[in-house]
Amino acid sequence: MKSNNFKDTVSAVVAGIPKGKVATYGQVAALAGNPGASRAVGMIMSKNKDTKAVPCHRVVGSTGALTGYAYGNGTTTKKQMLQKEGVVFKGEKVDLKESKWEPK
DNA sequence: AGATTGACCGTGT
DNA sequence: GACACGGCCAATC
Numbered sequence: 422m423k424s425n426n427f428k429d430t431v432s433a434v435v436a437g438i439p440k441g442k443v444a445t446y447g448q449v450a451a452l453a454g455n456p457g458a459s460r461a462v463g464m465i466m467s468k469n470k471d472t473k474a475v476p477c478h479r480v481v482g483s484t485g486a487l488t489g490y491a492y493g494n495g496t497t498t499k500k501q502m503l504q505k506e507g508v509v510f511k512g513e514k515v516d517l518k519e520s521k522w523e524p525k
Numbered sequence: 526a527g528a529t530t531g532a533c534c535g536t537g538t
Numbered sequence: 539g540a541c542a543c544g545g546c547c548a549a550t551c
Contacts, residue, residue: 427548446533450547461548463532468549482533489532496532 427453428465435466438479441507442522443515445483452524459483467491478502479522485515 424430434452438444444452446459453462466477472492478499482488490499500510509516 450533455547457534457545458547459533460531460546461533464530464547464549465532467532477532480532483535487532491532499532 427455430454431462431465432475435475435477435480438476438522443479443481443503443508443520444522446480447483449480481515485517
């Protein structure tokens with residue numbers, strides 16, 4: 422069974438991000454089979470309604486900067502959730518050298 | 526069906 | 539290191 426829709430594929434990739442780790446939009450896009458579709462990934466996340474199935478809060482910018490979040494207080498809630506999961510933060514950004522997800 | 530938007534990324538200054 | 543510009547992809551109006 423393979424997801425024919427880009428949205429579904431991206432959702433599967435995001436859902437595969439281990440707890441305490443974060444992936445960048447470009448990373449997810451590449452894993453979804455479309456390197457460069459980082460913008461599309463972000464849009465899908467914004468329209469994503471299954472936050473419990475797709476932890477979109479584990480997806481951050483390429484520099485580790487927390488981008489928008491359609492729930493809670495936006496990036497504020499997002500940061501709290503990530504930090505609670507064990508993600509290391511560097512000010513208002515995620516410490517990618519410590520908490521960036523490395524897909525195998 | 527066409528045009529615009531959007532939670533981006535890379536490069537240049 | 540910070541700011542500005544352009545390019546890529548998919549979803550939405």
